[in-house]
Amino acid sequence: GESVGLHLPTLSVQEGDNSIINCAYSNSASDYFIWYKQESGKGPQFIIDIRSNMDKRQGQRVTVLLNKTVKHLSLQIAATQPGDSAVYFCAEILNDYKLSFGAGTTVTVRA
Amino acid sequence: DAGVIQSPRHEVTEMGQEVTLRCKPISGHNSLFWYRQTMMRGLELLIYFNNNVPIDDSGMPEDRFSAKMPNASFSTLKIQPSEPRDSAVYFCASTLSWGARDEKLFFGSGTQLSVL
Numbered sequence: 001g002e003s004v005g006l007h008l009p010t011l012s013v014q015e016g017d018n019s020i021i022n023c024a025y026s027n028s029a030s031d032y033f034i035w036y037k038q039e040s041g042k043g044p045q046f047i048i049d050i051r052s053n054m055d056k057r058q059g060q061r062v063t064v065l066l067n068k069t070v071k072h073l074s075l076q077i078a079a080t081q082p083g084d085s086a087v088y089f090c091a092e093i094l095n096d097y098k099l100s101f102g103a104g105t106t107v108t109v110r111a
Numbered sequence: 112d113a114g115v116i117q118s119p120r121h122e123v124t125e126m127g128q129e130v131t132l133r134c135k136p137i138s139g140h141n142s143l144f145w146y147r148q149t150m151m152r153g154l155e156l157l158i159y160f161n162n163n164v165p166i167d168d169s170g171m172p173e174d175r176f177s178a179k180m181p182n183a184s185f186s187t188l189k190i191q192p193s194e195p196r197d198s199a200v201y202f203c204a205s206t207l208s209w210g211a212r213d214e215k216l217f218f219g220s221g222t223q224l225s226v227l
Contacts, residue, residue, distance in 0.1 A: 032212050032213065034216075041220070042218075042220055042221075043115075043202050043204070043218030043219050043220050043221050044154070044202075044216075044218050045218070046215040046216060046217075049213070051213075089153075089154070093211060093212055095210075096209060096210035096211070096212050097142065097144075097159045097161075097166065097167065097209070097210035097211050097212075098156055098159070098167070098211070099156070099211050099216075101153050101154040102153070103153055104153065
């Protein structure tokens with residue numbers, strides 16, 4: 001899940017296993033959500049997005065699930081690879097241009 | 112395309128000095144964002160431009176911060192005078208058309224600013 005302040009959640013995953021990263025969002029009126037991946041020394045990179053009229057969306061090796069009842073997002077990564085090691089952020093849209101980013105989850109892939 | 116280009120990658124300066132961060136968005140993109148990232152506050156939107164016009168600067172922390180976009184291919188973020196609490200990674204991002212809804216934000220690699 002997400003946390004506040006300095007203590008970022010971490011997830012250690014064995015290479016080849018599936019990863020699940022969780023995120024709680026705050027605004028029940030948000031209708032658009034995005035997952036970003038940030039590798040060390042780089043800017044965030046778009047992974048996948050989902051609108052609130054959907055509860056699941058799939059990409060290449062990634063699936064985002066949206067549960068509006070409990071205001072929860074998750075990102076599933078299939079067959080996790082070393083290149084998946086990064087910080088993952090969920091973001092909810094507050095208006096047409098303003099995103100609110102979560103604190104991030106650090107994913108470490110063990111060889 | 113080379114993506115969003117930011118310079119410098121690293122900036123170390125002394126308190127009180129002026130700092131100018133630069134950004135070249137992806138060619139053809141109409142929206143430009145400046146974000147700041149710190150451990151304490153995460154990613155925060157500082158200012159948003161659309162078609163070179165500042166639309167929302169409510170995230171700019173103080174009058175010491177200013178941003179300009181003189182043309183579609185260049186933007187600056189200036190801090191004058193800089194303070195140690197401004198130390199952070201500053202990101203520029205751009206999107207193809209209006210805003211962030213249903214748009215991919217393309218981020219630059221950021222400028223790591225350290226104010227001593």
